[in-house]
Amino acid sequence: MPRLFRVLAAILTLTLATGPGLAQQGPGQGGERPPTPVTVVTLAAQDVTLTTRLPGRVVASGVAEVRPQVAGLIIERLFEEGAEVALGDALYRIDAASYEAQVAAAEAAVAQATATLRAARKEADRIQTLLARNVTSQQNVDDAVAARDAAEAGLKVAEAQLLAARIDLERTTITAPLAGTVGRSLTTRGALVTAGQAQPLAVIRSLDPVYVDVTMSAAELIAWRRGHLETTLQNADRTVSLNLPDGGGFDHEGELTAAEPYVDEQTGVVVLRMEFPNPDKLLLPGMYVQVDMPTGVVQGAILAPQEGVSRDRRGRPTAMVVTPENVVEERVLTVIGDRGSDWIVTGGLADGDRMVVAGLQKIAPGATVAPEERAAAPAPAN
Template structure:
């Protein structure tokens, strides 16, 4: 007696359970419809490699305000935390003693001018008497020497007057730099001295600002040899900044200098980047992260990370749907990640359809129904 079709299926199912063969394979795929899977169609592109470097914000200009003459502070002429321009008055020192020095120097100049005038007249008189042979040449030489000494004394007096005026002018302490002035570190009535160690206030220039980051010495060597520039070619060389709260900074910067010194303990070099700071969002001492371009991989493929797994040897693999809608397995060469994708230099080609959803339900050699994944709003913006 010939068994029925349902009985044959039961026999095959029982045999597959005993032998470990999947029931779907034992019964034949022709008895079940192709499994739907979600795929992403890949495209080759040039990928710019970047590195994230930690850094600190540094003011582009810093000036510590210190007195150049001694005296008592009589007045503070600025608002703490305000913007000041170079030359603005900040403090005033009691000028009484310096005004007296100017007055004394002015009198000394007048006295020297009178002495010079008298000596000049005496020299002219001796010249006339010598022409009439009334006095000797020695008398004329002595008169000329006195005149020249009086002229030199006048120059000394004028120099002393200039110095006295400079000291008097320095009783008004002015801003040496344009920028933001911090809090006042002294008060009215305080005694200050010329060249003292403590500053009266600090002025910082905050637009633009510098960001100092550390880079390995090997990368710096490549940059100096021009290899990094050659790799970058016409790629985007924009330097992007990430703030301490994780949000990106709206302005981009550029590399301006590299410290000509390698730290002996860490083997890194300090790089200086410049960023515009019109809103003064970046403040000196703030911790930030900088994304710097390092090179370009030509004709690379960006594979979604949710479509890449690993085999028993730990090698990255992906399941790809070919033109006949049959699944193939590919072994990949992964360079690094970029966002939510892997940069694949070998194993995937332009136009490949990689499975990103439904991997647990399919296997190599199976026929599937691929459906293209629709980009999310975030992917569309990127």
């Protein structure tokens, strides 16, 4: 028993000695919890250009089908398939022997008509002299003058025929009617061609610049022309950008140049035409592309990082904002679109607000937090 009392006394003494220390331990052992660390981004109001993405096809700015204007056999091709050609460059030669003969015959006809006219003029002058001497009749004078006039008309006909023969001879060399890129040859040496045939010999396309034809609904076009999709939109411009089939962007900006003046009755869309410089010939006719076209400018909008926006039970977009007192406040947002990894917000956030982007699962409205600023990424260009 004495030993038992001594053990109990020792335990009691130890408890009394350590008790005050336990009572004085800091937070986390029964005291107040420390502020929760969160990552925030300080928001800035800015003017944001809204865009819409429209599907389209590349169209050559000029297309010319090369066809012969005279008949004959193709004896030579004078271009490399796929090469650049200038206006007037020789592309094909047609056998010109028969056309050279026609020119020679026409030249001879002109010479004959010239000689006939010379003789008719001399005869008319002679008859006029005889009439002055009262040696001949007026009828003979009239006949001589008529013969002279007929000879003059005959010479003009012969000269016109010579001109036509020379034109046909020139057309035996088929030239480029348009500057651009010539495609593959659709005929071969030795082929017989005819004037104005349906099948072209080759096709030339102008590829710098090129057009991109896109479709837009009539309602969207009306809104764009009015210059506003929301009450805060204004000053829409015509500059457009292009996305290539591989997902990459095109290096050159384009411009909206025209819109069809009618709406397709079956689809309800309007065709818009954009023009893009194409110095590297990267865009080819028929290629499927997507065009980002500005629809207006939102003044004083906020670009809110998407990772900091969630939805409440009613489906409304919300964000957590840290007040100057480091207290969390929930905001309901008005979102009108997206820009990259950000939402475009026109209501619920203001310039200078500190929005929580990390640590959201640890906080609730009214909680005190320890905010840490995250380095903001550069704002995308409008």
